[in-house]
Amino acid sequence: xxxxxxxxxxxxxxxxxxxxxxxxxxxxxxxxxxxxxxxxxxxxxxxxxxxxxxxxxxxxxxxxxxxxxxxxxxxxxxxxxxxxxxxxxxxxxxxxxxxxxxxxxxxxxxxx
Amino acid sequence: xxxxxxxxxxxxxxxxxxxxxxxxxxxxxxxxxxxxxxxxxxxxxxxxxxxxxxxxxxxxxxxxxxxxxxxxxxxxxxxxxxxxxxxxxxxxxxxxxxxxxxxxxxxxxxxxxxxx
Numbered sequence: 001x002x003x004x005x006x007x008x009x010x011x012x013x014x015x016x017x018x019x020x021x022x023x024x025x026x027x028x029x030x031x032x033x034x035x036x037x038x039x040x041x042x043x044x045x046x047x048x049x050x051x052x053x054x055x056x057x058x059x060x061x062x063x064x065x066x067x068x069x070x071x072x073x074x075x076x077x078x079x080x081x082x083x084x085x086x087x088x089x090x091x092x093x094x095x096x097x098x099x100x101x102x103x104x105x106x107x108x109x110x111x112x
Numbered sequence: 113x114x115x116x117x118x119x120x121x122x123x124x125x126x127x128x129x130x131x132x133x134x135x136x137x138x139x140x141x142x143x144x145x146x147x148x149x150x151x152x153x154x155x156x157x158x159x160x161x162x163x164x165x166x167x168x169x170x171x172x173x174x175x176x177x178x179x180x181x182x183x184x185x186x187x188x189x190x191x192x193x194x195x196x197x198x199x200x201x202x203x204x205x206x207x208x209x210x211x212x213x214x215x216x217x218x219x220x221x222x223x224x225x226x227x228x
Contacts, residue, residue, distance in 0.1 A: 036219075044156075044205070044219040090155065099146070100207075100217055104155045 002026050002095045006103035013081055014111045021076040021106050023065075023091030032094035033074040035065055036102075039087045047089075050074065061085070083110045114140050116208050118220035125196055126228055133191045133223045135206030141186035142208035146217060147179070150203040162189045196227040 005024045013019060025031060035047040048059025055067040065076045074091060091103040115138040125131045135145055144163050148156040160181050162168045168181035178200075180192040189208075193200055203224055207217040 043221040044207075046216065049216070098144075099158055099161060101158070102156045 002031075002093050002101055004091050004093050004101055004103035006089075006091050006106050008106045009104070010107045010109065012109045012111065015083055016080050019076070019078040019081045019085070019108070021089055021091075021108070023074045023076065023103060024072050025074065025091075025093045026072070029096060031067075031069075033065075033067060034092040034094070034100065035059065035063070035074075035076050036090045036092060037087050038090065038105075044090070047076070081108075081110055083112045086110045114208075114210065114218040116142075116206065116218045116220040118204075118206055118223050120223060121221060122224045122226075124226045124228060127197055128195055130192055130194045131196060131225060133193075133204055133206075133225070135189045135191070135208070135220055137187045137208040137210075137218070140208075140210050140218075142189075143186065143211055144209045145183055145189040146207045146209070147181060147189070147191050148205045148207070150205055150222070152203075156205060159191075193225065196225075198227045201225055201227045 003026045007022050033050045036044045037047050038044050047063050048057045050057045050067045058064045063078050065074055067074050089106045092100045095101050117136045119134045123131055147159045149159050150156045158171050159174045160168045160170045162181045162183040164183045164186050170176045183189040203222050205222040207219045209217045
């Protein structure tokens, strides 16, 4: 069964710092990967997704993620974070059973 | 973009009673809907997959007699928590998928259930 691991539980950064959140997945054939964000009090929103093609995926709000097959990773990056990026971030994989499996989430806190 | 709504957004009920949560896809037809449970500071746990016109498929460890799911139409799925207990208090989130070939799911805003 496919699974997703997020090793950073809580990340604290200052504004303008660069961000990288780790995500590793277990191999299970064709991989479809997602990053979702949940702002405080709001519902889950899709940041970006990888299905195939260019392994460097650009999403909304300046986020990007790179699919590295050899490392089974799909890390999320942003060159300069803002206070408004404070949220919970979830990496997810589309499983062979047609379900989205979520990682445990990373809480990002930005100091103004 | 695709919009999914949930009703109610918050509900408080007494132990032993049942409560129904609705999930609607507002601007698309959802052949499949999913129900998740999110514990505080935890990830989303998939409870069940609901296909229109057929029985829901429950994940291991989820009691199907306690969490009744009905996907009555292509735009509506309901989750009924029967004989609720305080440990059922949680944040319940639904999502909807437009079609079999579309991997994307669109999430509802969630329903906060508190059982007293």
